[in-house]
Structure formats: C-alpha cells, structure tokens
Amino acid sequence: MKKTGFLYDERYLLHDTGPNHPEKPERLKAIYRGIEDAGLLSKLTLFQADPADMKWIETIHSKEYIDRFETSCRSGITVFDYPDNQMCAKTFETAVLAVGGVIKAAQKVISGDLDNVFCAVRPPGHHAEHGSAMGFCYFNNVAIAARYLQIECHINRIAIVDIDVHHGNGTQHAFEEDPEIFYYSIHQHPTFAFPGTGRAFESGNGPGTGATRNYPVLPGYGDNEYHGLIQRDLLPVLEHFSPEIILVSTGFDAHVDDDMSDITLSTQGYSRLMERIVALAELYAGGKVISVLEGGYCLERLPELAANHVKILLNQ
Amino acid sequence: MFISKVMTKNVVTIDKDADISTAQEKLSKHGIRHLPVVNENDLLIGIVTDRDIRSALPSSQSTDKDSIAKIASSKVEEIMTRSPISISPLDTIQDALLLLQKNRFGALPVVDDQGKLIGIISTRDLLREFIEVLGLNDPGTLLCLLVEDKIGQMKKIVDAVSEEKISFGSILVSRYWEEGKRAVFPYLLTQNIGPLKTKLKNMGCSLLDPMDWYRDSHPK
Numbered sequence: 001m002k003k004t005g006f007l008y009d010e011r012y013l014l015h016d017t018g019p020n021h022p023e024k025p026e027r028l029k030a031i032y033r034g035i036e037d038a039g040l041l042s043k044l045t046l047f048q049a050d051p052a053d054m055k056w057i058e059t060i061h062s063k064e065y066i067d068r069f070e071t072s073c074r075s076g077i078t079v080f081d082y083p084d085n086q087m088c089a090k091t092f093e094t095a096v097l098a099v100g101g102v103i104k105a106a107q108k109v110i111s112g113d114l115d116n117v118f119c120a121v122r123p124p125g126h127h128a129e130h131g132s133a134m135g136f137c138y139f140n141n142v143a144i145a146a147r148y149l150q151i152e153c154h155i156n157r158i159a160i161v162d163i164d165v166h167h168g169n170g171t172q173h174a175f176e177e178d179p180e181i182f183y184y185s186i187h188q189h190p191t192f193a194f195p196g197t198g199r200a201f202e203s204g205n206g207p208g209t210g211a212t213r214n215y216p217v218l219p220g221y222g223d224n225e226y227h228g229l230i231q232r233d234l235l236p237v238l239e240h241f242s243p244e245i246i247l248v249s250t251g252f253d254a255h256v257d258d259d260m261s262d263i264t265l266s267t268q269g270y271s272r273l274m275e276r277i278v279a280l281a282e283l284y285a286g287g288k289v290i291s292v293l294e295g296g297y298c299l300e301r302l303p304e305l306a307a308n309h310v311k312i313l314l315n316q
Numbered sequence: 317m318f319i320s321k322v323m324t325k326n327v328v329t330i331d332k333d334a335d336i337s338t339a340q341e342k343l344s345k346h347g348i349r350h351l352p353v354v355n356e357n358d359l360l361i362g363i364v365t366d367r368d369i370r371s372a373l374p375s376s377q378s379t380d381k382d383s384i385a386k387i388a389s390s391k392v393e394e395i396m397t398r399s400p401i402s403i404s405p406l407d408t409i410q411d412a413l414l415l416l417q418k419n420r421f422g423a424l425p426v427v428d429d430q431g432k433l434i435g436i437i438s439t440r441d442l443l444r445e446f447i448e449v450l451g452l453n454d455p456g457t458l459l460c461l462l463v464e465d466k467i468g469q470m471k472k473i474v475d476a477v478s479e480e481k482i483s484f485g486s487i488l489v490s491r492y493w494e495e496g497k498r499a500v501f502p503y504l505l506t507q508n509i510g511p512l513k514t515k516l517k518n519m520g521c522s523l524l525d526p527m528d529w530y531r532d533s534h535p536k
Contacts, residue, residue, distance in 0.1 A: 022508055082455070083481060084507050127455070127507075134455055135507040166507065169455070192526060194507040195455030220527040259510030262525075297510070 002287065004313045005108055005117035006044040007101045008032055012122040015095070016088035018078065022260065022297040023123065023136040031120050031293070034303025040310050045114060049101030049121075052144070057099055059147040060140050060174050065131040069095075069138060081133040095123055095138040102145040102292050109245070109288050110153045116281070116289040116313045118250075120306070124294040126168030126249045127195060135166065135195055142249050142292050143174040146181050149245060156180055159243035159285070161234070161277055162187070164251020164294040165261040167198025167214065171249065177208040182241045184234060186226065188254070188261045189216040213237055222256060222264030223272070230276045238280050245288040246281045248274075252296025252305045260297050270305055274312045289313065319412060320405035322445050323426045323435035329354045332361060332393040339392050340369050350423040352433050353396050360425050360433045362396035369395065402427045405434060409445060412437050451485025456505040460524035461516065465491070465498045472519060473500060480512045499524060 013025035035041060057066060072080055073092035080087050098121040105117040125142055127135030142160060149155040160175075162168040162185040175181040183204075190196045204212035215229055238246075256264040265273070274291075281289045291313065296302055330339050330351045339351055343366050353362035372395045373387055374380065403412055403424045412424060416439065423438035447453060463469040470489070477484065485503035504512070513523060 020511070022510065082505070083483065192458050192460075194457045194509070196452060196457075197455075218527055220525055259513060260507070 001043065002115040002313060002315045003113070004044055004310065005105060005114040006035065006041075006046050006310065007049060007105050007117060007119040007121065008046060009048040009097060009101060011049070011097055012094060012120070014088075014090040014093075015122050016090065017086040017136075018088075021086050023295075025122065026299055027296065027302060028120055028122055030299045030302040031306040034305070034307040035310050037303065038307035038311070040307060040314070043314055043316075044310065047104065047108070049097045050104055051093070051096045052100035052103055054096075056103060056144050056148050057096070057139055059151065060130065060143045061128070062131045069133065080138070082135075084135055085133045085138070087138075091123065091138065098123060098125065098141050099139050099144050102141045102290070103148050105290050105292075106145050106149050106153070109290055110149070110155075115287050116278075117291065118306075118310050118313055119290065119292045121293055124251075125292070126162060126164060126171050126294050127166070128170045129173060130170075134170065136295075137170065140170045140174060142168075142247050143171045145290065145292070146175070146247055150180060155244050157241060157243045158182070158245055158247065159184065159238055159241060160247045160249060161185075162249035162251075162294075163254070163273060163277075164249050164296075165254035165258070165263050166194050166251065166295065167216075168249055168294070169195050169197045172198070172202065172212055172214075175208065176204050176212055177206045179207050179211045181211065182238075182243065183212045184215075184237060185213070185249075186215045186217060186229065186234075188263050189218050192219050193261055211241075217263060219262035220264060222254075223266055223269035226254075226265060226269060226273055230273065234276070235280065238284060243285050245285050245290070246277065248277060248289060248291040249294045250291045250296075250309065251294040252298070252302060255296070255298060255301050255305065257301050258296065258298040260295065267301065267304055267308065271308045271312060274309055278312055278315075317409045317445075318405065319403055319407050319409065319426055319437055320435070322409055322441050323405070323437040324441060325435050327352060327425075327433060327436045329433065330364065330392055332391065332396065334392050335389045336369055336372060336392060336395065337388040339364055340366075340388075343369070348438075350425075350436065350438065351392075352400075352425045352436060353392060354433050358432045360400070360402060360427050360431060362393070362398050363400040363425060364392050364396040365422070368397070371395075400425060403437065404429070409442065413442060416442070449486060450488075451503050451505070454485050454505050455507070456485045456503050457507065457509045459502050459504060459509070459513070459516075460526050461500045461502070462494070462497050462522045462524050463500055465496050469498070470500065473502065473516070473521065476512065476515050476519060477502060477504060480515070482506045482508075482512060
C-alpha cells in the first residue's frame with residue numbers, strides 16, 4: 001500500500017458561490033463522505049492547508065490581478081470578471097488556502113513523507129489566467145504548484161495531465177513556452193464545450209513547442225475513446241518526456257451523469273483512466289503523483305468517483 | 317458593418333517604376349501577398365500580387381542568370397493589374413465577402429471617393445472579423461438545438477437563456493437542416509450549461525447530438 005495523502009480542509013467550504021451554482025461546497029462534502037464511507041480515511045494521511053506565500057502565486061498571476069481580486073473580494077462584490085465566477089467575502093482567503101494546500105502536498109511528496117496525494121480543494125484552478133478569473137477558477141493551483149516544484153525543488157521535468165472535461169486554458173497558457181513542463185489535456189472538443197480552447201493544433205510556442213498536447217474528444221464519446229487514446233497517445237508521449245513527477249488536474253465532470261458535458265465516461269472508465277496515469281507515474285516518475293480537484297458537479301457520483309480515485313492512489 | 321472598421325489602414329504600397337525584385341522583397345518583409353500601386357498623389361493605379369511576380373520570374377531551376385537579372389529589374393508597371401477592382405470604406409463586410417468570392421481575389425484595395433488609397437481588406441481581415449463575430453475569443457459553450465420552423469421559437473430560446481442570466485457570444489441559425497425544422501446554435505458565455513439544457517429540454521426543444529450530424533454526413 002502506498003503512503004497516500006488526503007488534503008481536506010473545512011475552510012475550503014467557506015467559498016460561497018450563492019444559490020444554484022454548480023461549484024458549491026457540497027461537492028467537497030460529497031467527496032469526503034465517499035472516501036469516509038468506503039473506509040479509506042484510516043489508510044490516508046489527512047492534512048490541512050497553510051495559506052500560500054504570495055510569491056508563489058505571483059509566479060503565475062500578475063500582481064495587478066491578485067490585488068484586484070483581493071480588493072474586489074473584500075469590497076463585497078459577488079461576481080468577478082465573468083458572471084460564472086460567483087464569490088463571497090471569504091473567496092480570496094480560500095483561494096490562497098487552496099494554493100497553499102497544493103504546495104504543501106508538493107512538499108510532502110518531494111520530501112518522501114508521502115508517495116502521492118489527492119488534494120480536495122476549492123475553488124478549482126485550471127481556467128484561471130495570468131490576469132483574470134475564469135470558469136469558477138481564481139488562482140491556478142496546479143500551475144502554481146508546478147512552478148514551485150520547478151523553482152524551489154529543482155524538478156526539471158514535470159508532467160501535468162488534465163482529465164477535467166474542459167480544457168485547462170490557464171495552465172496551458174502559463175507553460176506554453178516552457179519545455180520543462182509538459183501539459184497534456186483530454187477534454188470535450190472546444191467547438192462544443194467551454195472554454196473554446198484546446199484544439200489539437202495548439203501544441204506550445206517557441207522553446208515549448210511540442211510540450212503542450214491537446215486531445216479533444218467529440219461529444220457522446222466515453223470509455224472506449226479515452227482508453228484508446230491513453231494507449232495510443234498519452235503513454236508514448238509521457239514515455240518520451242519521462243517526467244519526474246505527474247500532477248493531475250482531476251475533474252470528475254466527464255462522467256456520463258454530469259450535466260456539465262456530453263462526454264460519457266463511466267465510473268469504471270474513470271478508474272481505468274486513473275489506473276493508467278498512476279501506472280505511468282510508477283514507470284517514469286517514481287510513483288510521484290499529485291492529484292488536484294478541478295471540476296465535477298454530480299453530487300450523486302462524486303462519492304464513488306473520489307473513493308475509487310483514492311483507492312487507486314493507495315494501490316489497493 | 318463597414319469596411320472602414322475592418323480594413324488594414326497602414327497599407328504597404330509600391331511605385332509603378334519600382335523593379336520587381338523590390339516588390340518581391342516588400343511582400344516577403346511584411347508577410348503579405350498584395351501590393352497596391354499608387355502614384356505621387358496616393359491615387360490607386362494598380363495592384364501587384366505575389367502570384368503576378370511568381371508568374372513573371374523564371375522557375376527556380378532556371379540557370380540563365382542574365383535572364384533572371386533582367387526580369388527582376390523590370391518594372392512593376394509591366395506586370396501589375398491596372399485599374400483594379402476596389403471597394404469603398406462605406407461598403408460593408410458583406411459586400412467584400414461577395415466581391416472576393418465572385419472574383420476569387422485574396423484582397424481588395426479600399427479607396428475614397430477621390431480614388432485615393434486609404435486601406436486594404438484581405439481574407440485575413442475577414443477571417444479575424446468572422447472569429448470575432450462568432451465570439452470564439454471569449455470563453456463559452458456551444459448549444460446545438462433543433463426547433464420547429466415557425467415564428468416565436470427564437471424568442472423562447474432567448475428568454476430561457478436570459479432567465480439563466482447567461483450572455484450570448486453569438487447565435488447562428490441554419491434554415492436548411494431538416495424539413496420543417498431549424499437548427500439554432502447559440503454560443504453562450506458560460507461554463508454552467510447544465511440547468512439551461514434541462515430547461516430547454518423541458519420546453520420541448522430538442523438538443524441536437526452533433527455526432528448524429530457527423531455520422532449522417534459519412535457513408536454508412
């Protein structure tokens with residue numbers, strides 16, 4: 001059994017998106033309940049977050065944006081940058097804690113305290129851009145953790161595998177020119193799904209050319225398509241890149257019962273996907289995986305999806 | 317939408333007495349394919365394209381150095397199209413689209429009512445504008461709906477979208493989808509599309525599975 005960490009912090013529930021918003025605190029409660037009910041809590045190393053040092057957030061986001069976010073939040077504004085981004089007075093602090101939690105997870109994996117971690121954070125991060133919030137995301141948790149690993153821990157080859165059903169535009173844009181951070185995203189085709197980026201021809205710029213890879217999946221497709229592309233595409237690509245650590249932007253919203261997309265992954269399909277990623281990490285990255293929650297909105301499915309996800313990390 | 321809004325205003329031009337090699341250098345330096353030819357008063361007198369130059373020069377395999385040098389030093393005037401078809405800043409993007417398609421041109425010089433060159437509009441400008449009109453630079457989600465071909469359907473869709481407090485990036489309507497039906501494609505500036513989809517279904521709107529359309533377009 002692996003030494004698997006579970007980042008869960010009740011303060012992540014304080015980011016209040018108002019009534020009828022899909023990115024709600026109940027998502028995290030459902031995830032926690034699923035892991036608890038599966039009898040997995042005692043096998044995991046639970047830890048809470050510390051607020052992130054702002055210098056790490058500034059490696060991805062502009063100072064102007066961070067200040068604007070903090071000021072807007074404290075002034076009581078409830079919609080930020082786009083109508084999708086509903087927030088409350090606690091959102092800024094919660095977002096700083098989400099980043100801090102993922103950085104703490106990175107420290108624990110690099111020090112060898114843990115083999116891998118599942119970070120159940122809110123708000124999510126992969127749509128957040130250098131200078132704007134987008135798609136329920138404020139700070140790009142995964143991108144900031146990748147920069148932390150690169151700068152502070154001198155990790156030279158970091159792979160980010162984004163399995164959220166939406167393209168992680170913010171993460172891609174952060175590393176488009178960086179050959180050391182490989183961004184691989186599988187998502188619903190951008191002609192049909194938010195945010196409209198992540199086309200197959202977007203493959204990095206300048207020195208980062210080739211270190212971004214997008215695999216759009218057409219609406220209606222699911223398990224077979226995902227399984228095929230992992231074998232055909234993700235596996236050889238990661239073998240070639242040979243990462244020292246894999247960060248996973250984990251979105252559970254490609255599930256057939258999640259109404260946020262038209263992708264039809266089953267619960268078993270999700271497990272198979274994660275099993276392959278963990279197996280790849282075992283082969284190339286000494287088993288080091290940091291999985292960070294992005295989307296996933298079906299409260300009925302989140303418990304089983306999270307429990308299975310953690311079981312796979314535990315190698316149970 | 318008027319040409320004056322979409323055209324490129326800083327036009328790279330050439331003199332009729334310039335030699336062909338200078339024209340070729342200008343095209344490649346600026347990454348363009350059309351050079352309007354103007355006189356000393358900025359009046360449009362011709363246009364020369366990369367294709368005109370390629371046709372004038374001998375093939376790259378040619379070894380006859382004298383002949384290459386001679387052609388390269390001949391004048392733009394000798395190969396340019398005189399009195400080219402142009403467009404006015406008060407014409408519209410629709411005019412430009414139809415005119416470019418009809419004549420199979422890649423660009424049209426824009427001249428004022430005195431005949432002075434004030435801009436150029438190319439297929440690149442129109443593509444940029446088309447991307448803008450579709451809203452592709454804004455984050456959003458495309459819905460594919462099939463409704464009855466009768467008055468009032470669009471209102472229902474717009475009302476449903478507005479009730480969910482969602483903004484429109486663009487909306488396209490296809491009248492040629494299926495007998496008695498219209499396909500409507502609202503591009504909506506939100507990620508939160510689930511509740512709206514449910515609402516539209518309950519209203520009797522069918523959501524098109526884009527893959528049906530893909531499969532129908534391929535032989536079985």
